[in-house]
Amino acid sequence: MKLERLQIRNIRNLEEVMIPCDHGIHFIHGANAQGKTSILEAIHLLSNLRSFRDHQVENLLMTGRTTGQVRGMFRVGGTGEATLRVDLVKGAARFEKRAYINDKLSRSAQDYFGVKLNHSPIQFHAITLNPTSTDLIRGEPSLRRNYLNQVISSENPSYIEILKHYQKALDQKNALLKQESPFDPAFLEVLNSQLVKAGAEVIRERLGFLKRIQDPALRFLKNIAPRQTAVHLAYKQGEILQFTGHFELPSIQILMENLHQKLIEKGGLERLRKTSLVGPHRDDFLIKVGAEASGRDPDLVDVGSQGEIRSVLLALKLTELEEFERITGVQPVLLIDDFSSELDSTRRGFLLNYLEDSRLQIFVTSTDDLITDLGSKGKSIRMHQGRIEQDSL
16 A cells, blocks of 8 residues: 655644655655655654654654644545544643544554554555664664564554563563562462463564564575675574574474473572563574574674675565565555665665565655666655755656
């Protein structure tokens, strides 16, 4: 499903913007701080109900405004029209984010994603590549956990409910561990049982995703950087590398038994430190360099150059695009922020050739007009001080 029109009001420095959209590549260009990235951020919000560059959605509101809105219009059945809309409302007591499908308010993020993906003519999803994306490889484990959770949730909204069950039990357990007295060991056992069940489901979903993307990611990497050493994906539980390379997907029962055993082993230390030390909230996934697909291979973050890390990241994002369409049957929209600084000329050339040959709807920001500089085909949109200065084919 492709955007036909995009309306943005009071988002960042975009007071009122309306963009008629084409079905191919949109090159959004202009000087820095003119609103280019804010357009991509608005599309990302419409799809994912979050920003890709700010954890606080409230910060998307234009300074001094109490309401903001992003509305996407879609063509349905040739002549009909459908809409997605996200309203941001800053009240005296609290901030609210309201998501609508055809003007019907969604009850939750899971409801919005589920209806949007499975029970609506609007099957819309956006995937983003931006300058901070390398943090996925260089950053803290929490960033990689969040990445896995977000990607899996976008493909399978029911995963959100699994995460909620796990987080609720985890919060209760941590609160219990912090209690000085009275301490209820029976309640701790109940919570551990809940964590084992939900945690095993979370881990299996993550492992399933990593297993699915291993081969296509490697294929993309070979096309992007033919001389670069192969990589493989590994899942790390605590200090132990549990699954690496082309691993076999373990059953839920095996994962539950493993978690249960680790909770027994770490029970005393958890009481001492007054926090939960075992479970998918502590896990990580690593990108290992080498053809052996073993735990002995070094981590990409330790031995890879900036160019090699960007090549792997690009391979992961293109794999994410392909897998989302393969699993859901929905072709996503691709958002690329700051194209000129993200990739060198070789990787830019590969990506542009790939995108021009694809059927994707794409929005690219750059300080340069890539249509002029690279001879590319697409729609040129020039931004100046939060307004569209030029809009042409």
